[in-house]
Amino acid sequence: MMTTVSIKDVAARAGVSPGTVSNVLNRPEKVADSTRIRVESTIRELGFVRHGSASTLRAGHSRTVGLSVIDIGNPFFTDVAAGVEDVASERGYAVILGNSSGSRMKEERNLLVFAEQRVRGVLITPSDEDPGRLDQLRGRGICVVLVDHPAERSDQCAVAVNDVTGGSMAVAHLLDGGAGSLGYVTGPAVIRQCQDRKRGAEQAMAAGGRDPRELLEVAMPAMTAKAGQQAAEKLLAEGSLPDALFCANDLLALGMLRGLLQAGVRVPDDVSLIGYDDIDFASASTVSLTSIRQPTYQLGRVATELLLDECDNPATHAHQQIMFQPDLVVRESTR
Amino acid sequence: MMTTVSIKDVAARAGVSPGTVSNVLNRPEKVADSTRIRVESTIRELGFVRHGSASTLRAGHSRTVGLSVIDIGNPFFTDVAAGVEDVASERGYAVILGNSSGSRMKEERNLLVFAEQRVRGVLITPSDEDPGRLDQLRGRGICVVLVDHPAERSDQCAVAVNDVTGGSMAVAHLLDGGAGSLGYVTGPAVIRQCQDRKRGAEQAMAAGGRDPRELLEVAMPAMTAKAGQQAAEKLLAEGSLPDALFCANDLLALGMLRGLLQAGVRVPDDVSLIGYDDIDFASASTVSLTSIRQPTYQLGRVATELLLDECDNPATHAHQQIMFQPDLVVRESTR
DNA sequence: CTTTGTGATTGTTACGTTTTAATCAGGGGG
DNA sequence: CCCCCTGATTAAAACGTAACAATCACAAAG
The missing domain is CATH 3.40.50.2300 (Response regulator)
Structure with missing residues (x-):
């Protein structure tokens, strides 16, 4: 009942050899127009579709x-x-x-x-x-x-x-805005993007005449909106909220934003917030998000x-x- | 140089037949513990990974x-x-x-x-x-x-x-809020979800003692935030903005929200807005979005x-x- | 009429696995 | 000592395709 139609069935029906059908499929220029057309119409007629696995097996890739x-x-x-x-x-x-x-x-x-x-x-x-x-x-x-x-x-x-440049741009912008204390909200340390953006941030601190060690780092186990919100709760509970926060991606930033606003913290009046990636939703958030855009x-x-x-x-x-x-x-x- | 190791190589090295290696892979309970362990360690030793295509070809799926x-x-x-x-x-x-x-x-x-x-x-x-x-x-x-x-x-x-129910809930909620005129912002008519939500919306109109034909439909070619913003521009240009808008998904709603706010329209004071899907970003938007949640x-x-x-x-x-x-x-x- | 050349087509083999039936070893019962 | 049974293993035959060498048909050139 569930008969699968192979290259051989097509060949038999079209009155050619299996090799020719294969050629029609893979190197149509090698086969005469008349037979090519005949084979192609037989393929449609029988509803043949190439068996990708067989093809891969034989071709090697x-x-x-x-x-x-x-x-x-x-x-x-x-x-x-x-x-x-x-x-x-x-x-x-x-x-x-x-x-x-x-x-x-x-x-x-x-x-x-x-x-x-x-x-x-x-x-x-x-x-x-x-x-x-x-x-x-x-x-x-x-x-x-x-x-x-x-x-x-x-x-x-x-x-x-260039994530170092990006991190640097972000923090330079926060410093331009007059931020005193700065925080960096990030994901797992093994993720390179997090590291590089931090390096950039520290470079911008140094360039702005600040001690890079002043940068308060909050590392979360994930880079999601939920984690961002938890980071906000953590900072609020500790009472260690800086003037300005750089989040390693927009999801963290959006979560952070939600967490801050729920606690009555005003953005940007009380805290400046910058994200990273410039995802589509960054511009649609409660307070639209300053961010670092990537192509x-x-x-x-x-x-x-x-x-x-x-x-x-x-x-x-x-x-x-x-x-x-x-x-x-x-x-x-x-x- | 680029030698790929097959089930035969494993078999030869472990001193068994290819069939036995296949059994270790697919029906380990059929093979004696001692040989199974030996074969498994040979597999690791040689770094063998099964050729999925060959397997698919032979097994049929x-x-x-x-x-x-x-x-x-x-x-x-x-x-x-x-x-x-x-x-x-x-x-x-x-x-x-x-x-x-x-x-x-x-x-x-x-x-x-x-x-x-x-x-x-x-x-x-x-x-x-x-x-x-x-x-x-x-x-x-x-x-x-x-x-x-x-x-x-x-x-x-x-x-x-159930999209009919969902559409109905959305419009019932808008009517509860005292909406006079209503609009439905949707995607291509061929998408069933769009149709069903509209049917639900019309049912809610009727249930609320309104003529379903009053529902102003704005159909966009896509269901994206960009399309939502274009819909806003269109409604504003036509001067046909209703009291309340039901968008067929949250992306449309978020785009609509952006478009309205940019034009100085206040939400919900001037226009009520409801989306569909309750995506994560719905709660983080400028004005957080009322929506229909799905599992x-x-x-x-x-x-x-x-x-x-x-x-x-x-x-x-x-x-x-x-x-x-x-x-x-x-x-x-x-x- | 034969040879040569050319383009089109074919036959065959191999890819790496799964599966079935066949084989083997070894033990217990007759 | 033979037979049969059981559990473990093996040998061999596919699966559908691509690739390559071999063949074919036919026309042009000699």
Whole structure:
């Protein structure tokens, strides 16, 4: 009953050999127009669809790429994913999405799935600094491009935005606003973005003639709105609320904003608040959020273009490390 | 150089036959403890990972499911996707995500990819009412479960939230607030959710002793924040702004809110505004948004459980059509 | 009439796994 | 000592496709 139609069935029906059908599928220019048209119409008639697994098995590689992100609930990553998907589907590739939720174990499981599926390449925003797993993938012939993460080596492609500059811009802006005490609300220390933005923040402190050690750091286990709100509660309970707060991403900032407003703290009158990423919702919040904008969609596009170039032209491919620059977007949440 | 290690290599090294290695992988209880342990350690030693395509080819089905959503940029769908992914990975399945962006062509291309990959099943929030493509998938032995879409037939599983009730609750709430004129800001007419919420809205009008035809409909080509803002501009330009607006989802509502506030319209004093979905950002907006909450994450979980049950126990599986009920969440944007 | 060349098509093999039936070893009962 | 049973292991045959060398048809050139 549930008969699946194969390349052989098409061949028999069209009166050609299976090889010819395969050629129609993969190198149509090699086959005479008349037979090509006949085969194509037979394919439609029988409702044949290529068996991707058989194809992958024989060809040695698939037409899929894996994308591993830290938090698919963060609009920053959905924007990146949109860029990835657009380029991938333009070039006939499918995207397998893996969400690590910041858990190393889940990230590893996702990479295992990618390896089992023999994806052509992997795009990953690594959740920590261990390059071992990625080298392992490369050892299996799977190309890897780092997304939103600068390359520590030159034998790989990477696309990133300068987070040190971004952190510096954020804190410089807060200092411009006349902030006395400053706080940095961040996520897990293993996340590089958090570290780099902090480095930038400290540089701006120093440049502004302040002691970087004055920067009060509040580290949360996640970078979500809920965590931001908890950070607000913590600061309020401790009575240690600074004049100005730099949050490592917009979700933290939006949660922080909610927490502060609920407690009757006025933004920006009592506290200045700046986020990071400039997600779509930053401009729609209660007090619209000053933030650091990144070319998010572009990040996904460029990373995928580099990846597919490396896959398709391994001989001529030159590894590139691309670094975009962020922008400051001033809104209501800062003085 | 780039040698990929196969089941045969493991077998040779461990001094057993390939069949035994396969058994260790798939039916470990069938093999003696001593050999099982030896094989397992050889697998680790050689860094063997199973070739998913070969496995799929031979077994006739894969360990992946396809998820096709209308807009991955909408937090509603990322919440659903989170539920799907959690259940899938608990049961050893990988998820291939397809984003149709509301385009029928893209949806079709995604379904083709799913078919080529021989996914075990498909979870889909269809972007229109044509069941033909889905029956085609079923004819190929691929189970299909509808997500956020009620079943029109009893021979399939479906998980949905009652949108008629939701629409009715929204408009009843606006009428309670004393609204005179009412507007419904919606997306493309082919999207069922838009239609159902409108039906509910009209029912509430009638129940409130109003003529349902009084409901001013503004249909936008997309259900994004940008479209919502354009809707605001359109209403303002026409001078046809009603007392109260019901937006078919929160993104439209947030865009509408932005558009109104920029034009100096006060919410809720001049206009009451209610959204739909109760996404995380609804409570964080300039004026926090009254909305209709849905059990989003649960939707994804339950749908996936039904799908995998259907795949794994086709004999005993009983199709279910599950309908959740929405909740009204009142915040500042309505009187 | 034969040879050569060219473009189109075919036959065959291999990819890495799962699965079934067949084989094997060893022990207990007759 | 033989037979049968059980549990563990193996050998071999697919699964559907891509790739490559081999073949074919046919026309142009000699």
